[in-house]
Every structure is written in C-alpha cells, then in structure tokens.
Amino acid sequence: MKRRRLALAAPLALAGTAWGQASPLRLKVGVAVGYAPFSEVGSDGQLRGFEIDLAQALCRHMALQCVPVILEFDSLIPALESRQIDVLMASMSITPERLQRIGFSSPYYFSPVRMVVRQGSGVEVSTAGLKGRRIGVERGTIHERFLAEQFKDSRVLRYATQDQAFLDLKAGRLDATLVDAVIAQFGFLNQSDGRGFTFAGPDFGRNERYYGKGIGVGLRKADLPTLGRRIDGALAALRGSGALKTLNDRYFSFDLVTPKP
Template structure:
C-alpha cells in the first residue's frame, strides 16, 4: 500500500464476532482519528500500515459491529477540534479522559491506565520533580496531559518545557542533547526510543508520577458531545472486550506487564 495513502486512510472490512442484534443502533461505518507516531499505541509499520494497541481495539470494535473501519491519521492536538467539526466519529489516540476535555467532548467507557515516566541519559538520576529538573529542558508532546502537568508543576520553578508536534521529534532532541529528558507514557519511551540504537545511552529514570489526577485518569475514546447513540454502542462493545479478556490479550501483545492496567 502507498505509504501516503496509509497515513491518510486505512479501511478494514471485518466479519462479525457477535450477532448484529447484540448492539443497538449499530453504525455501518466508523471513522477513527489517531496520531500514528506513538508506538506501541498507534504507529506505522515499515510497509506504511497502521498498527498498535489502540488500532487493534478499534478494529475489534468494527469487527464485532460488522462495520467498516476508516482510520484517519492527524496530529494529536487537532483531534478535539476535528471531532467538534465532524471530521470523524471517534478520537482513538491514547487520550486521557480529563475533566477539562470532558467539558468539550464526551468519552467512551474507560479502557486502560498507563504510567508516566521520564526518559533521560543513563545515570542522570533525574526525578519528575521541580527540584530535580531545575535548570533542565524537558520535552513533551503538544496537547498531552504530560504537557499540562509539566507546565503546571515545573515551568514556574526553573524548568524549561519544550513542546513538540510528536514524541519522535522530542526523542530526536533528547538523543542530540537539545533536551535533558522527555516525559511520556513509559511504554512509548521504550518502543519509540529506548529500544532503538539512538536510545542505547538512555533509560527510564525516576519514579512514576502517581499523585496527580491528570496523569492517572484512564485512557478513553473521544466522542463528539451529544452523540449518545454512538457512545452507547461503543461502551457496550468495550465492556464486552474487557469482560471476555480481549482487551488484556491486546495489552499482553504490546506492553510490559507493569506498564499498563486495564480499567475496571
């Protein structure tokens, strides 16, 4: 498949795993938006095909609903405006269901929770605190909860926060010494940087930030405000996938055990 086409659109026609009558108001097509630069959640494989944990979840939803999956790749910070503009039906891109976001969009049933860690040069000893990071430059992705947390807790205490369109750019600057650390979900740092040759001299450092609501809310799919029929249908399928072990099976495929927890 042409790589450019794959970045814009991937269509999956899937057979049903459950009878069509099992879900109310089933859509015939579901348009998912994602930012395909965040492995292992969503990424392009060497052939340009869209892959990842969130992609498997979305494709499974379409399979169970006998719906056509349409995948649209765009920047993370454009997902909420795109939902509001009706450019797609669901934002499925490791989006934390924060209170602030819930004021402008709705969210699906919670899917999973992932820990957030710093990545830095080996032996740096950096911790995710203003005291430890004072005088340092920390890379985050624009529009993420990590950016929000860093600006609220570190930016006014001598820490320079550098926001990037994607973590790929942040990791490049970490390798090049232009930032001292990056702040992201742990498994993304492992898959996107630490497991690659450029990340050989770097590691996850410091403790997991577990005392902040904004970083410990579950990941969910974003839905346009008022789209109650779609929300009801998606919630039903997600609950099924958690109950029958499908969600955990997908998690085991992509994550180290300590780096994800399926939401209850």
C-alpha cells in the same frame, strides 16, 4: 521513527447524520501515529498497533467498517468537534479539562507517565532538580499542561511529535522528556536510538488531577447516549470474553487493561 500523515477519509454520505438516527456504516477513527506499539505506520506502509487492532475489534463487534484517519495529536479534538472524525483513539487520558469539551467511553487501558533522561546525567527528577533544565514534551498533550503548572522553573520545549523530542534528547538539546512510559519503552528505550537513556523519577500518571482515570475513546458529547453506549457495550463484551486481555498480551508483557483497584 517518522510519522506519516495519510489523507483524510472521504466525506460520508451520512456524515452529518446523528448517531441516534440512521447511523452510517463506517466509523472514522482519529489516530496519531508514532506511538509504538499503540499506533504506527509499518515499513509496509500499513497502520498497526494495539489501538489500531482494538479499534478494528470494536468496529467488528458493532458491525461497522473502521476507517482510520491519521492526524497530529493536538488536531484530534478539533477534528472531532468539526466532524472530520467520529471518534478518536490516541492514548488520550480522560481528564476534567478534556471532559469540558468532549465525552469519553469507559477506559480501555491505564498507563504510567515517566521522565526519560540520559543514564549517568545526574539529573534529579524533581521541581528543584529540574530548575532551569530543558524538558521536552509533545504539544497538545496533558503532559504539556502538567509541566507548565508543576515545573514552572524549568524550560519546557514543545514539539509537534514525541519522536522529535526523543531526537533532541539524544542530541543533547534536552535534559529530559515527559512521556507515557509504555510509549517511551517501546518507541525509544527498546530501540537503538534509546541506548544510554533510562526512566527517572516517580510515576506522574498517578496524579488524577491531571491524568484522570485512564485512557478512553473520545466522542462528541451529543453522541454519548448513542454511539458512546455502543462503544461501552463493545468494550465490556471484549473485556468479558477475555479478548481485550488477549490483545493486551499480544503487545505487552504486563497488564495495561485491567482497571486499577
């Protein structure tokens, strides 16, 4: 798959207005595409996916117009801080490191993190087994930090998009790539390019030191008491009504939205 960048949404007349005051009627939502089935650009040129539908559902509940803004993943937090976008929804884990810069809503889904390798490659997914091996990762993700700190003896290659890492894995230029398991399943393993590849090793997403407590909507800290509270209320309403689970079941055969015990 190829990701396409759309032009940024036009500046709003009230873009500089705090959400606690006269809030704008539109919500600029930063997204990163190429993550089927969470967010991608379809063959018709339209955005689609679980997070796109959820963003629209949240906006409907808050009586706001949802304006998606496509960015590279590692540009999302800077765009949020510079007020190019109001929130971000891009499978971003709630981690202590990110909480130093931005705030988050309550989690809206939970995802495992796995290595993908070629079947029969004999690659052992451990620090010793991957010593000197080439591991691909998308730049700006928490996976990048995890690999840098936990796989110091491996060769970590950083990519602008996860799709580029998958291409190099298929071409034999990587021994493994670390990625959200759902993204790998739908965006690679279930596709023709992913034939002959498989998951290997443990679920690294269980390491809360790096991966936090789930995936949330990213916001500026100053907006947490206002917009953040509205988003949490909308998420609670969608969860309580069963609409969030219905949306989950539209895309997945397994439950990603029920909080972990």
